[in-house]
Amino acid sequence: MELIYEKSVPGRRGFRLGRNDVPSRAELPEQYLRREAAELPEVSELDAVRHFTALSQRNFSVDTNFYPLGSCTMKYNPKFLEEVARLEGFAALHPLLPQLRHGGMFTQGVLQVLYETGRMLCEITGMDEFTMQPLAGAHGELTGAMLIAAYHRNRGKHKTKVIIPDSAHGTNPASAGIAGYKVVPVASNEQGVMDVDALKEALDEEVAAVMLTCPNTLGLFNPHIKEIADLVHEVDGLMYYDGANLNAIMGRVRPGDLGFDVVHLNLHKTFATPHGGGGPGAGPVGVKQSLAPFLPTSVVVKRTDGTYSLEYDRPDSIGYIAPLYGNFGVIVKAYAYILACGGDGLKEVSDNAVLNANYVLSRLRQHYPPAYERRCMHEFVLSGQPLKERGISALDIAKGLIDRGFHPPTVYFPQIVKEALMIEPTESESKETLDAFVDAMIELARLAVADPDALHNAPTRTPVGRLDEVRAARQADVCYQGSGGKDR
Amino acid sequence: MSYVSNTDEQRREMLAAIGVESIDDLFADIPEELRSGPLNLPPGRSEMHVMRLMHELSERNAAHLVSFLGAGFYDHYIPAAVDALLRRGEFYTPYTPYQPEASQGTLQAIYEYQTAICRLTGLDAANASLYDGGTALYEAAMMALRVTGRNKILLDSGVNPIYRNMLHCYTSNLHIDFVEVPAVHGQTQREVVGEYLDEETAAIVVQNPNFFGAIDDHSDVVEMAHSVGALAVMSTYPISLGLLKSPGEIGVDIATGEGQSLGLPLSFGGPYLGYMACRKDLIRQMPGRIVGATQDAAGRRGFVLTLQTREQHIRREKATSNICTNESLCALAAVVYLTVVGKHGLREVARTCADKAEYARRRIEAIPGVSVKRDAPTFNEFAVELPADAAEVAGAMTEKGFAAGFPLGRYYPGMERYLLVAVTERRTKEEIGRFSEAMEGVLWN
Numbered sequence: 001m002e003l004i005y006e007k008s009v010p011g012r013r014g015f016r017l018g019r020n021d022v023p024s025r026a027e028l029p030e031q032y033l034r035r036e037a038a039e040l041p042e043v044s045e046l047d048a049v050r051h052f053t054a055l056s057q058r059n060f061s062v063d064t065n066f067y068p069l070g071s072c073t074m075k076y077n078p079k080f081l082e083e084v085a086r087l088e089g090f091a092a093l094h095p096l097l098p099q100l101r102h103g104g105m106f107t108q109g110v111l112q113v114l115y116e117t118g119r120m121l122c123e124i125t126g127m128d129e130f131t132m133q134p135l136a137g138a139h140g141e142l143t144g145a146m147l148i149a150a151y152h153r154n155r156g157k158h159k160t161k162v163i164i165p166d167s168a169h170g171t172n173p174a175s176a177g178i179a180g181y182k183v184v185p186v187a188s189n190e191q192g193v194m195d196v197d198a199l200k201e202a203l204d205e206e207v208a209a210v211m212l213t214c215p216n217t218l219g220l221f222n223p224h225i226k227e228i229a230d231l232v233h234e235v236d237g238l239m240y241y242d243g244a245n246l247n248a249i250m251g252r253v254r255p256g257d258l259g260f261d262v263v264h265l266n267l268h269k270t271f272a273t274p275h276g277g278g279g280p281g282a283g284p285v286g287v288k289q290s291l292a293p294f295l296p297t298s299v300v301v302k303r304t305d306g307t308y309s310l311e312y313d314r315p316d317s318i319g320y321i322a323p324l325y326g327n328f329g330v331i332v333k334a335y336a337y338i339l340a341c342g343g344d345g346l347k348e349v350s351d352n353a354v355l356n357a358n359y360v361l362s363r364l365r366q367h368y369p370p371a372y373e374r375r376c377m378h379e380f381v382l383s384g385q386p387l388k389e390r391g392i393s394a395l396d397i398a399k400g401l402i403d404r405g406f407h408p409p410t411v412y413f414p415q416i417v418k419e420a421l422m423i424e425p426t427e428s429e430s431k432e433t434l435d436a437f438v439d440a441m442i443e444l445a446r447l448a449v450a451d452p453d454a455l456h457n458a459p460t461r462t463p464v465g466r467l468d469e470v471r472a473a474r475q476a477d478v479c480y481q482g483s484g485g486k487d488r
Numbered sequence: 489m490s491y492v493s494n495t496d497e498q499r500r501e502m503l504a505a506i507g508v509e510s511i512d513d514l515f516a517d518i519p520e521e522l523r524s525g526p527l528n529l530p531p532g533r534s535e536m537h538v539m540r541l542m543h544e545l546s547e548r549n550a551a552h553l554v555s556f557l558g559a560g561f562y563d564h565y566i567p568a569a570v571d572a573l574l575r576r577g578e579f580y581t582p583y584t585p586y587q588p589e590a591s592q593g594t595l596q597a598i599y600e601y602q603t604a605i606c607r608l609t610g611l612d613a614a615n616a617s618l619y620d621g622g623t624a625l626y627e628a629a630m631m632a633l634r635v636t637g638r639n640k641i642l643l644d645s646g647v648n649p650i651y652r653n654m655l656h657c658y659t660s661n662l663h664i665d666f667v668e669v670p671a672v673h674g675q676t677q678r679e680v681v682g683e684y685l686d687e688e689t690a691a692i693v694v695q696n697p698n699f700f701g702a703i704d705d706h707s708d709v710v711e712m713a714h715s716v717g718a719l720a721v722m723s724t725y726p727i728s729l730g731l732l733k734s735p736g737e738i739g740v741d742i743a744t745g746e747g748q749s750l751g752l753p754l755s756f757g758g759p760y761l762g763y764m765a766c767r768k769d770l771i772r773q774m775p776g777r778i779v780g781a782t783q784d785a786a787g788r789r790g791f792v793l794t795l796q797t798r799e800q801h802i803r804r805e806k807a808t809s810n811i812c813t814n815e816s817l818c819a820l821a822a823v824v825y826l827t828v829v830g831k832h833g834l835r836e837v838a839r840t841c842a843d844k845a846e847y848a849r850r851r852i853e854a855i856p857g858v859s860v861k862r863d864a865p866t867f868n869e870f871a872v873e874l875p876a877d878a879a880e881v882a883g884a885m886t887e888k889g890f891a892a893g894f895p896l897g898r899y900y901p902g903m904e905r906y907l908l909v910a911v912t913e914r915r916t917k918e919e920i921g922r923f924s925e926a927m928e929g930v931l932w933n
Contacts, residue, residue: 324757342532
């Protein structure tokens, strides 16, 4: 499809401001001005609307396709949440208003949203305080790692290491590394969860924290989690909970009760805010009381008279991790979603997420071996290794699914499972959809034997076939160089 | 309302297929003693009830104030087409485009966004977005440290103080040597830069227009940096680039900024958009997602996430950044905005902002006892010196229906009488007139 720049016609316009009603003209010296206008598109509004509408139709999305992408929790994003974030009193509100004198009185509604969302997340996770500031999951991880560093520094301890299981998402080691820690990987055991003996081996006084998802990336709940937390606490380390998989356990068990000291959540996973094709998200961080003094500046507090204000005077705070108060437009959607679900509804969410995953697993396990022969939580990992031996990779299966109208599972992750296919159906999907997906997966397993070439060529029903990624990396064409314009 | 699809009947069928009695059996791995009781949250509510509550909360905010408040976040007009396109579920409900054949819409839109950012900044390569202008500036500083292998950063105090706070916060464990070039109302102080710039310096970090609204031509500062092998990093306000010399024309190596002004509502602080562009030869040190053009076996053009060996899912703790989810939908808003407004429209918006700011400046200067700093040219924001405490004045102006500006004393000790006033294309002559009359009333009645 043509680029918008290729549709540009010199002189065509899609927008005018109209007559400028002020008599003044700013006289800016030549030396400060750009020589030529930036070569942005010259199109009509209709050209723009057709172009971007056509682009949207080249996407798979939750609204159009089943999207069982493991560890991403691609649940339905209720439509009213979009209305909520666009209410004038939220969307048009300048973020620096509360920093004016008495300005807090102009923002009581939004401060209440931030405060109450934090309190509700405390209840859901069993933590004591939350900051709503982190702007995505990985940003929450970095914030958490910085809080951990501040906690140990404050106690006069210099700790250098963070332990992370080999099944962890790549952001965990990257975030710990950026916070200044050395990353120590620990292997999973034959049940697919962190091995207590391997952990004991790695634990010493230098360990600042252990970062875990629970259930883990394989969709498995570690029954020894409390024992692990006790061991880590014995060396004065902290337990960090990556909330990527919280959708499995709401109303059943709380990270705070398992011994975790710091958690981050992904509001764009568990709390139904849309993923946006790669953001915006929100990654609020919760802590136990012992870490609360270090939370980022500022903190929303509720005064005794029932009003809300922003507290800036926090001498032990790690400081500014975000410019303002977090991705408010995302947070307010999560707030409305939690209110809609209620406490019982959130338990229903997790119950059905786990039921859906186990149902799909029960139907697929004869056709694709599970990485671990156990019941799963909200997701599970299959291995495409037996098909690989017949020349069909997990990637081929993924591309075959695209031709059948399903977004593929997460493939090749976690890296500890060969030809991994990681499936997370979420609670919002119906049995009919799950059955249709399972049928397609079974058909693909048969096709892998009967007609492997058909799969090597998939997908064929998409606007483009498999793309040459090596060529993309080699030529690094990341910016269109053509002049565009029809008549040039 | 929990948006679950299955009926009780279906749940029974599924439990039977799994071979368990109840959903509780599926949670058998969780030891009994660790389980929590019911969540202490209000009962679920219908959409209608929640919507009513959200309306009430939204009305407890003063979004109606006529705004002369900017300080990095601006009240620009957003053409309706931007939100109409953003509301397409095919755009806002997918994940990061890991499966390119099923994500060409998002991927091509990001490639077009990257192209727009390159053209706006006059640089060669842009990434798919970072969280906001502050984290983008931090990432640019880290990138400069990696590129040069040095450890010192010169930071102009004209850079947004919130961003400077963020830079200090993020690097507090990393032993980086920061030197702040002291603030003046006008332009970057060349002599101080000259004094501190040396062969240990990784980068000089500036902002244009700076926090006080002053415009500079940093070409000579960039040359000074390059002469000792340091990079020049600049944070810019993208709307100003409709008129002002681009970072590329100035010779800057890495340009970043807050993209909120490109079609995103203020939304009380986010979601926003950090943009970043750089010289081509620095691309492999750039953080974040990058979309590149390529083709399929039939020779059809297509787009993929590329240069992924920089990223956390491949390199883990050795990645250039930990960023994963970014602000993709906000980048889409920006490219749609820049497309609809277009080449001529952006210049018109920027020109109108500057002209209206000039008008506001003249009206405000005419108030007895008030003066406007004119040590440097400004774009659409300027510092006003008042005969009273600026925070008090701004407080009183809210009662007259105005968000009057940002009191500079909050971040610059000694500047308690200065108010930073921003004017966008949305302010009318009549509003500017009422604003200056109200301010005169606050000061002298």
